[in-house]
Amino acid sequence: MSRMVLIKLIIDLVMTILMLVEMAYYITGNRVHENVGVTLLGLFIAHIFLNRRWFSSLLQGKHNFRRILQIGLNILFLAAMAVMMVSGILISSDLFPFIPVKNDMIFRQMHVQMAYWGFIIMAVHIGFSWGMILNSVRRMTGITGISRIRTMGLRILAVLIVFYGVYASFEREIGSKLTIYNPFGSWSNDDSAIKFVIDYLSIMGIYISGTHYALKFVQQQGQRQI
Template identity: 35%
Template sequence: MTPLFLFRLVLDLLAISLLLTAFAYDWFGNAVHEIIGTSMFALLISHNIFNRRWYGKLTKGWGDPRSIFSRTVTLALLLLMPGLLISSVIVSQTVFSFLPVRSSFTVRQVHALIAYLVLFIAALHLGLQWSMIMRVARQRLGITRDTRVQGLALRGLAVLIAAYGIHSLFVVDVRSKLLMEVAFSFWDFEAASVGFILRHIAIVGLGAIIAHYSLKLLDLYKQRRSPSSERHGQ
């Protein structure tokens, strides 16, 4: 494990942390929100530079279900990011206020819609790398082997996070953002700022869990359909 690899991993985790933080718009205010968003896009540019070889392999390996799933998630994120950036520039009141563009209520709704889509797709993207992240964590913590108790505990924790994430989708009222509906409910940051952060973390956890276990199911599907498996079954 090289220092450059760890540096890239820290940058990626910092980028999704900034994305989460940006959702607390009413807590931090517009100026901080825009600075956080601009910093996140700077990190995403570095992420694409570090992973530029991925683009050269984009046209290959589409026959594997695992590859199809992971590349579809990544491409969806790539397609959403320009929309988030453009809408961010249009609604900007601080960082890009010098540009001759005019915002509107509809554009702000579109910005919120794309932001929540990016949040969930980014969570799926994180889940694609979860096995690698856990492997790095084990190495740093000196854990050499997994026990049955550890496995059961982690699966139980995943179930709890997923359940809390599903519940959070309703509490945060993600539906109204995705449908661009006018919502009259506002989060009380003075009373429950920690709850807001935890619920959005749970939503990210839900997406990561879905992606992580989807890859496991696809790997299982591939093993069962492999020629070697068929020979063993004869």
């Protein structure tokens, strides 16, 4: 694995972790939320810079179904993150309190809803690259052979994560948070940081697994038609 690929993977991993921390606003508090948000903004800019060749090659090469989907997804993710971060700066009360904003409730609504949309799109984005991520992990750990038992075990784990993720999605009312803004949110006093992480990782698992296996299915269908 090249040094640049490793740097990209580390940045993407840290961004994913920080995005989870950002979703836990009621656990971390506002000051931590804003500081992590600024760090996430810096890493997002670094991510774009390291992948700048992708933008210059948008109109080059063959545009098959997978590539068109990925381009559309990346543009949506870029837009969601941009709106989330700009609105976050405008409603800041700790780091940027000097920015005067009227009708900040509108920006709060944009910030919260784009955060949830960005979270979902990020998971789908990871799903597109999941095969590459697995291959990188195999090379790093020295796993070269194919094991049916390991493959079956990972697939069973994926199914369990998806089932729990669906349950957590309903419990956390993710669907309504994508469409309806509630300034007070829905939070349980009994909720713990560990349960929050498990729930949101499982919710991510729905979209990572779903995207990964859907793309594999489409690829297999295409190979059968050749």
